[in-house]
Amino acid sequence: MATPRSEWSDRSEALADALARIALGDRAALATLYRMASPHLFGVILRIQPDRALAEDLLQDIFINIWRAAQGFDALRSQPMTWLTSIARNRAIDSRRRSKTDVTTVSRHTAGTADDDEVDLLAALPSGDAGPLELLQQAAQARAITHCMGELSAEQQQCLALAYYQGLSHAEVAEHLVQPLGTVKSWVRRALLALKDCLGRDAAGPALEV
Amino acid sequence: MDYSRRDLADRLAAGYVLGTLQGPARRRFECLLPAHPALQQAVASWQFRLTPLSASVAPVDPPERIWQGIEGRLFAGAGTPPVAAALPWWQRLVLWRTASGLATAAAVAMFVVASQVPPPQAPIVVLLGANPEAAQALNASFVASVSADGRALVLKPLNDLSLTPGRALELWAVPATGAPRSLGLVQAAGATTLLRAQLLRDTAAFAVSVEPSGGSPTGAPTGPIVSVGKLQL
Numbered sequence: 001m002a003t004p005r006s007e008w009s010d011r012s013e014a015l016a017d018a019l020a021r022i023a024l025g026d027r028a029a030l031a032t033l034y035r036m037a038s039p040h041l042f043g044v045i046l047r048i049q050p051d052r053a054l055a056e057d058l059l060q061d062i063f064i065n066i067w068r069a070a071q072g073f074d075a076l077r078s079q080p081m082t083w084l085t086s087i088a089r090n091r092a093i094d095s096r097r098r099s100k101t102d103v104t105t106v107s108r109h110t111a112g113t114a115d116d117d118e119v120d121l122l123a124a125l126p127s128g129d130a131g132p133l134e135l136l137q138q139a140a141q142a143r144a145i146t147h148c149m150g151e152l153s154a155e156q157q158q159c160l161a162l163a164y165y166q167g168l169s170h171a172e173v174a175e176h177l178v179q180p181l182g183t184v185k186s187w188v189r190r191a192l193l194a195l196k197d198c199l200g201r202d203a204a205g206p207a208l209e210v
Numbered sequence: 211m212d213y214s215r216r217d218l219a220d221r222l223a224a225g226y227v228l229g230t231l232q233g234p235a236r237r238r239f240e241c242l243l244p245a246h247p248a249l250q251q252a253v254a255s256w257q258f259r260l261t262p263l264s265a266s267v268a269p270v271d272p273p274e275r276i277w278q279g280i281e282g283r284l285f286a287g288a289g290t291p292p293v294a295a296a297l298p299w300w301q302r303l304v305l306w307r308t309a310s311g312l313a314t315a316a317a318v319a320m321f322v323v324a325s326q327v328p329p330p331q332a333p334i335v336v337l338l339g340a341n342p343e344a345a346q347a348l349n350a351s352f353v354a355s356v357s358a359d360g361r362a363l364v365l366k367p368l369n370d371l372s373l374t375p376g377r378a379l380e381l382w383a384v385p386a387t388g389a390p391r392s393l394g395l396v397q398a399a400g401a402t403t404l405l406r407a408q409l410l411r412d413t414a415a416f417a418v419s420v421e422p423s424g425g426s427p428t429g430a431p432t433g434p435i436v437s438v439g440k441l442q443l
Contacts, residue, residue, distance in 0.1 A: 002258065020432050024389060027285060034277055039269035046270055048229075056276055063280045071435045072343050076377065076422065077254055082261045086227075089264075093229050093236075141262040160228065164263055169232040192224045199259050 002077055003141075011036070015080035016073075023071035030067055037081070038063070041088040048092035048167035058095055062088050093167040148198035156191035159184060216248065223252030227260055244346050333357055336416055338365075338439035347420055347434035348373070354439065360410035363393070364403050365418075371398040373420070380421045382431060384438075386414040395425050415440045 008016070015036060021029035042059050049055045065087060073083055149157055155177075162168045162176060174184040225231035226239050243249055338352040351368040365381060373379065379398055382390040393409070396402040396418065419426070420433035 002254070016432075017428075020428065020430060023435070024430065030280075030284075031277075034280070038276070039271050040264075040267070042272045043267045043270045044264055047267060056272065059272055060276050060279045060283070064283055067280075067284055069343060071341075071431075072346065074347055074420070074434050075432055076374075076420075077347075078257060082257050085261050085264050086257050089229065093232070097232055097236075142265050145259070145262045163228050163230045164260060165267070167229045170230050173230075188228070188230060189221070192228065196220075196224075196259065 003079055005075060008079065012079050012081065015084070016075050019066075019070045019073045019080055019083075022067060023073070030063070033066070034063055037084050040081070041084060044085060044088050045092045047165045048089065049095050054095060055092075058088075058091055062091050065091070089167070096167050144199055145195075148195050151198055152191050152194055153187075155179075156187050156194070159187045160191050160195075163188065216252075219246070219248045219252045220255075223249060223256050227253060227256035250346060334410070334441070336439040336441055338416055338418060338437040341435055341438055344434035344436045348436045350379075350418065350436045352418060352437055352439070354416050356409055360408060362403065362405050363409050364401050365396050366401045367398060373398045376423050377433070378421050378423050378425060379436075380419050380425050380431070382417045382419065383409065383413040384415040384417050385412040388412075389430055390417060392426065392429065395421075410441070413441055 015033065018029045018033040018036070022033060038059065041062065042055070045055045045058050045062075046052070049058060066084065069087070073080065078086075149160070152160070158177065159173050162173045163170075168176065170185050170188065171181055173188070174181045177184065222231065222239055226236065231239060239249075243253065334356045336354045336356070338354060340349050340351045348371065349369065350371050352365050353368055354363055354365045356363045363381075371379075378395045381393040381396045381402075381404070383393055384390045393404055393406060393416075396404075416439050417431070417435050418437040419431035419435045421431070422433075426432050
C-alpha cells in the first residue's frame, strides 16, 4: 500500500531526492534531510523516550542509521516520512524496552472547559482543515484516520494512543489504565480491526503492492 | 507458526507497527521480516495506515550538538577518508565481499577461470553479489561477462527473481569517483546482452537497482541497490 509518486507533495519529493543522494554518499544531502526531518522525528522520539539525554542519543543513532540504510529506501513502497518515522519509532521502542522508563506523560488532552473531565484524544489528532498538514495527500490521510479513530470507543482510542504515541506494551497499557491485561488486549485487537475496516472503507487506498 | 497465513501476518504486523509487540517477540518478528514478503507487505500497509497519527506530534527542535555529533561520528576529521561504514556503497564493496564468503570465493574462482583463457579474447567475469542491506526489496545475484574490448556485456541472474509488476531492473556502471551511469534496463529472467562503446572505461563496479518500469526517472538510482560486483582488472 503506497501513495503513487504522482500524488506526492513537494516536501516528499525533496525528502526522497535527499535520500537518493544520501544513498550515493552525498554528505550535503544528509544535512538537508536532517534540517527537514529532525524536528518531527525528535518530537516522535521524545513521546516514546521522554528521557531527554537518551532521546538525543537516539536521534543521533537514527541519522547515522539513515546514512547507512538510505539505499534500502524504496520510493515505490513508502513515502519518505513514513520510512523515516518507522525507523525512528522502532529505535525509540527498542530503547524503551532497555531503559524501562516510567510512564511520566499521559495522553490526556482535556478539551473544552477546565471542569470538563472528558478524555479527548482526538484533540491530539490533526484537524481536517489545513492544520499542521499543509499537504493535500497527507491531510486526506490524516482526515481519514481522525474520522476512523472517532468511530472507536473511548477505551479503544486511549489504548491505541498510549501504544502508538508512547510505545507502551499491552501490559503497560493495562497497568496505566488499571484494567486486566486480557481486556486491554482485546480492546487493542478490536480497535485495530475496526480501524483497518474503516480506513479501507473510506480511503479505499491504492491496491496492495507485493 | 506459519507466518504466511495472512490473518496472523496481519495481526503481528499491526502489533509491530503499533508498538505493542515487544520483547523477544518483537526481535523474532524483526528477524523473520527480511525473508517473508507477506509480513513485509502487512507491515508496509500498517505503516501506511498508522503513520498519519504521527503528523499531530509537535515538532521539537533538537539542540545543535546532535548534528555536530552526527557529523563527528560519520565524517570525523574532514579531509581524511571517512570511516568505512560511511563510504558510499560502491566504495564499500570490499567489505561486502568479505562479508559473504561464498560469493567472494565464487567470484575469485570465476576470475581465475576467466584469466586462464588465452589473454587476447578473455572476457571479464564479474559476480554481482546480493546486497544484504537491500535483501528486503529483492534478493538478487548476477554474473556479468564483459568482452575484453569492453563493448559487450552479458548479464544473467543467478537466482529466480520475482519482480513486482511495474518495476524493472537497471544496470549501472559505477566509477571509482563520481555518480554511477546507467547501462540500461535488464531482464529479471534470462540473459540480457548490452552493446556499448565503453563499458569498462572508468568502471570500478557494476550494480543493479530496482526502478519503476521505464527505468530511473532521475538518471541516478532511485530504488534499492540489490546487487553489486566490483571489477577486478
